[in-house]
Amino acid sequence: MSRHPAPDELLLDYAAGALPDGPALAVALHLALAPDSRRAVDRLNAVGGALIEREAEAAMDDAALESVMARLDEVAVEPRAQAPIRRPGFEWAPAPLVPHLRPGLGWRRILGMFDEIRLDLPGAFHRVSLLRLEPGHGLPQHKHAGYEYTVCLQGGYTDETGNYGVGDFAVGPGEHRHEPIADPGEPCIALIVVEKPIVLTGPWGRFFNPLVKRGLI
Amino acid sequence: MLSAEEAADLIEAIASRQDRAAFASLFRHFAPRVKAFILRGGTDAEAAQEVAQEALIMVWRKAASFDRTRASAATWIYTIARNKRIDLLRRAARPIDTEDWLVVYAPEGEDADKSVLAGQTYTRVKELLGDLSEDQLVVIRKAFFEDKTHTVIAEELKLPLGTVKSRIRLALGRLREALEKDET
Incomplete structure (x- = not known):
């Protein structure tokens, strides 16, 4: 059981299809790694199925079935889906992340402190990144203007709110500062989805914040 | 009416022999219900019908990935319709096909995850x-x-x-x- 599951209301948002791309990816990665949360979403999907099954039929245009049947000749029934193949170096990536790992994406050293891969999600109002921290290393102290969603994908980290291992999910409310430190062992890799620009609060904050704002860091 | 068992049989018939008659039966049952479901969100009739049609075409394409031990037909079709609603109504174009990874792909390294939604x-x-x-x-x-x-x-x-x-x-x-x- 995941010690830090995603909250129920976020699972409902996900199952209902209401989440924007960034948070939806965070929840999908959590679900791939946390069986209890996955079962909760399975149940919610079954609610969706039951709601559809209970619907009275809305009249379709007469030609709807014929026009769809006519298109089937050009649409192949695809073979059963296989687990996606990971590129070397990305063996830790849960299946829903793999399509986002375009060839050529690589880690970039930021502020000499951690590594980042910025993911490019369509229409995202969120900044979606993979971060990698060496054991014992931390992120610069920061706070958030909006929500922040974190899923741990390898290793673990500890901050003021607790200890997080693979599959654990954290929702950071904006108001408090936090400073995650990677646990001993493997480097910690996490997906981080941030709603609004991060504000660095440490001594270097006022030098770096303008760069963060412009998306350079 | 179509029972859960019958609906699952129809999807499997599409997967194993591209059975067009099975598809037509599924379409007659589910397309009007998906349309009604989408209409409740305030979507206009034309767009709701498009979501229903595209969802059922996706059912045809992905039929081989349906696993009746993991989800009922209605549940599986719900997840497909939900993703089609996202694709068609919320955004114009997405470089990555929206797929429900949890339904389309069996969770890796774990096959005990069955029975949750079936029957x-x-x-x-x-x-x-x-x-x-x-x-x-x-x-x-x-x-x-x-x-x-x-x-x-x-x-x-x-x-x-x-x-x-x-x-x-x-x-x-x-x-x-x-x-x-x-x-x-």
Whole structure:
């Protein structure tokens, strides 16, 4: 059981299809790694199925079935889906992340402190990144203007709110500062989805914040 | 009417022999229901019909990935329709096909994840919806029908966020309790 599951209301948002791309990816990665949360979403999907099954039929245009049947000749029934193949170096990536790992994406050293891969999600109002921290290393102290969603994908980290291992999910409310430190062992890799620009609060904050704002860091 | 068993048989017939008659039966049953479901969100009839048609075409394409031990036909079709609604109504073009990874791909390294939604369980969910309190049902319906996050729902109902969250937690708790017996 995941010690830090995603909250129920976020699972409902996900199952209902209401989440924007960034948070939806965070929840999908959590679900791939946390069986209890996955079962909760399975149940919610079954609610969706039951709601559809209970619907009275809305009249379709007469030609709807014929026009769809006519298109089937050009649409192949695809073979059963296989687990996606990971590129070397990305063996830790849960299946829903793999399509986002375009060839050529690589880690970039930021502020000499951690590594980042910025993911490019369509229409995202969120900044979606993979971060990698060496054991014992931390992120610069920061706070958030909006929500922040974190899923741990390898290793673990500890901050003021607790200890997080693979599959654990954290929702950071904006108001408090936090400073995650990677646990001993493997480097910690996490997906981080941030709603609004991060504000660095440490001594270097006022030098770096303008760069963060412009998306350079 | 189409039973859950019959619907699953039809999807498997598409997977194994590209059975067009099976597809037509599925279409007649599910397309009007998917359309009705999408209409509840305030979508116009033409767009709702497009979502229903595209969802059923996706059922044809992905039929081989359907696994009746993991989801009922209606549940599987719901997830496909939900993703089509996102693709067609919320965004113009997405470079990555929206797929429900949890439904389309079996979770890796784990095959004990069965039975959650198949057969009995799914019938129980239908019954259970009637047992939820009106307060809980309003939130669940708004989420599913209107494609809204709990934050937006709280604003629309003029309720504190905490109240909406606790209704969701109660509703999910009841679902879990009612289905736990089936899952073990």
